Amino acid sequence: MFILNRVACVGGTVVPRCTALFVRHFSACRCLRSAKRRSPYSSVDSERYSSLVKSVMSSRISSQTPDTLQAEDEHVYGPVVKAATPSSRPETRVPKTLHPFLHFKETLETEEPESGPPARIVLNRADRPLVPSVTRILQQTLSPEQIFYLERWKRRMVAELGEEGFKEYSQNLFRQGKLFHSALEDILSSCATRENTNPPETSEYPPEVQGYLESISHVLSDVRAVRATESAVYHDTLNYLGILDCVACYRGVLCVIDWKTSEKPKPFLSNTYDNPVQLAAYAGALNNDANYKYQVEHGLIVVAYKDGSPAHAHQLSSELMLEYWNTWLIRLEECTEQRSRLASTSFEQKR
DNA sequence: GGATCCTTCTTCTTCTTC
Incomplete structure (x- = not known):
């Protein structure tokens, strides 16, 4: 009865399920109506995403029950210790040194660019062997x-899967x-010279990605004037680099776009973890990079789903991008501090 | 030829009630 209650609650869709993993991963989908403990997933269009939820669940099916899983957890990991509430970083924290997100560019483009293929600046690591990347800094x-x-x-x-199984997964x-x-990249490059990005012919692509392409088709129809794809950006003052996914107009607004695939629905920006910080880091570098003759103030994170469910598109305003830019500056400072600590430690060891 | 780089992903409670 315990389990049936939960199963029956998944957006009104009855889903065969009998494992505690459901409870762990998808209890957020319960129909919690109290505002006090409202899950971020509770307002997801569950009918629309039921197939996605089902597919995720079916990939995690196990014959275990909540009790056996809990017992297993305790056996494998020891008694459950409640983790501290995720606090991330204190919101009051500010970077020690502020750097502008936007930069004045003498040759700033004010007109729409001429039609043509999007830029694709290749990263030449040999030129800057010691410069850390956005991904590395975020990971560290x-x-x-x-x-x-x-x-x-x-x-x-x-x-659940074993070492090998997890590696494969x-x-x-x-x-x-x-x-x-x-x-x-193929789709956006070929559409760049046209007024619209036509819906891609998904059958031309590997079967594994066809669902994802279907998932983003409604987003692509709002994307125009692709200016860059898979292009390297470098911030010479702050000394970091990265490769951004795309720069294009989304609903008339020039954005740095990050395309993501996900197994779980991510209907809210908060579900995307560090992705907005990553986006702000790329945009800030692009704005500082002389290879780009324009500025980008906005961002877009598109989360695509394998089963073709409509992708979630999270557009970030310039104000939000500035906030994440400051978060990025803090992360950058943390990384620099870590590196200098490491350097002094190894210096001490050598002495 | 091999190693390394930039990416690609992955997280978010401990509920017993309508």
């Missing part, structure tokens, strides 16, 4: 809570992400 400055939850997730996945996720990105 994860909060203790993020590390805790990621490690817990990994332990649970390894317990991770590689598959990366592979799908890469295939999706290369398909998108």
Whole structure:
């Protein structure tokens, strides 16, 4: 009865399920009507995303019950210790040194660019061998809570799939992400000279990415004037680099766009973890980079789903981008501090 | 030829009630 109650609550869709994993991963989908404990997933269009929820759930099916899983957890990881409330970083924290997000550019473009293929500046690592990348900096400055939850997730996945199974699972996720990105690059490059981005002919692409492409088709129809794809950006004052996914107009607003694939629905910006910080880092670098003759103030994170459910598009205003830019500056400072600590430690050891 | 780089992903409670 305990389980049936939960199953019956998934957006009114009856889903065969009998494992505690459901409780763990999808209890957020319950029809919690009290405002006090409202889950961020409770207002998801559950009918629209029921197929996605089902597919995620069916991939995690196990014959275990909540009790056996809990017993297993305790056996494998020890007694459950409640984690500290995810606090991320104190909101009052500000960067020690402020850097502008936007930069004055003498040759700033004010007109619409001429039609033509989008820019694709290739990253030449040999020119800047020691400059850290956006991804690396974000990885090195994860909060203790993020590390805790990621490690817990990994332990649970390894317990479920085994070391080899987990490795295969991770590689598959990366592979799908890469295939999706290369398909998108192909689509956006070929559409760049046209007024509209026509719906892609999904059958031309590998079967693994067809669902993702279908998922983003409604977003693509609002994308125009693609200016850059998979293009390197470098901030010479702050000394970091990265490769952004795309710069294009979304609903008439020039944005840095980040395309993501996800197994779980991410209907809210808060579900995307560090993605907005990553986006602000790319935009700030682009705005500082002389290779780009324009400024980008807005951002867009598009989360695509394998089963073709409509992607979630999170547009970030210039104000929001500025907030995340400051968060990025803090992360950058943390990374620099870490590096200098490491350098002084190794210096001490050598002495 | 091999190693490394930039990406690609992954996290977010402990509920017993309508």
